[in-house]
Amino acid sequence: KQVLLQRVRDAERDLIFNEYKDRKGELIRGIVRRFEKGNNIIVDIGKTEGILSFREQTPRETYRPGDRIVAYVKDIDREARGPQVILSRSDPRLVERLFEAEVPEIYEGIVKVVACAREPGARSKIAVTSRDSDVDPVGACVGMKGSRVQAVVQELRGEKIDIVPHDKDPARFVCAAIQPAEVNKVIVDEADHRMELVVPDEKLSLAIGAKGQNVRLAAQLTGWKLDIISESKFKLMEETAIATLQRVECGTEKVARSMYRAGFRAVEELADASDAELSGI
Helix, strand or coil: CCHHHHHHHHHHHHHHHHHHHCCCCEEEEEEEEEEEEEEEEEEECCEEEEECCHHHHHCCCCCCCCEEEEEEEEEEEECCCCCCCCECCHHHHHHHHHHHHHHHHHHCCEEEEEEEEEECCEEEEEEEEECCCCCCCCHHCHHHHHHHHHHHHHHHCCCEECCCCCCCCHHHHHHCCCCCCCCCCCEEEECCCCCEEEECHHHHHHCHHHHHHHHHHHHHHHHCEEEEHCCCCCCHHHHHHHHHCCCCCCHHHHHHHHHHHHHCHHHHHHHHHHHHHHHHH
């Protein structure tokens, strides 16, 4: 009897796995059924149940049995002891799929979501581009009077969403990603894959964001390490570096400024420079 029951259970699990394996990476709608230990939520998704574990839930979201829920199908685990369908509400790809459902241009492939960075429950940033020069990718995602983006915000229970245009030029892309702050100057260090962004003093806190959230999301979105510097601090650093470079033998202020423009910031860097680089200055 035990063997028969086990075989029946295995056959049922195989049927469910085969039915849902192609739905990995999609949105799925279900109804909250019950709560298990560790605050995991069991969701009825039709022919089977899915599990929304506590770490895949979004902070500040609460559910009760009978509530409708939209989740991202993160994985189908054939070997799981409980429900096989693993759901997520905190995955950045949930935001992408919600926009795909709301924006016909994304579904049709005219507009593409290039990257997405997310702090679940607080804020998301998505970068979009368009294959058609006549279609504005940001406008398509925002919709008439913000209707499309508002539908996504509502589904995410009020999470703020920034939509930025993607640019092949990394510096321009980073400037767009750090919005709503303005950037006066960008210093790119390709060797370390780092950028220094110089912003007006009054926009410094806006660029960094609450608890560093804005700059953290911009760094995630672009893949660059970002340092935010205020205009006054940058000028001070510039004058200090030029004064240091002036201490070199035969170093006038004009030569020191030329060295600074060539990318030298300290005397030690000059020691490592080639003769050709220095003779050019």
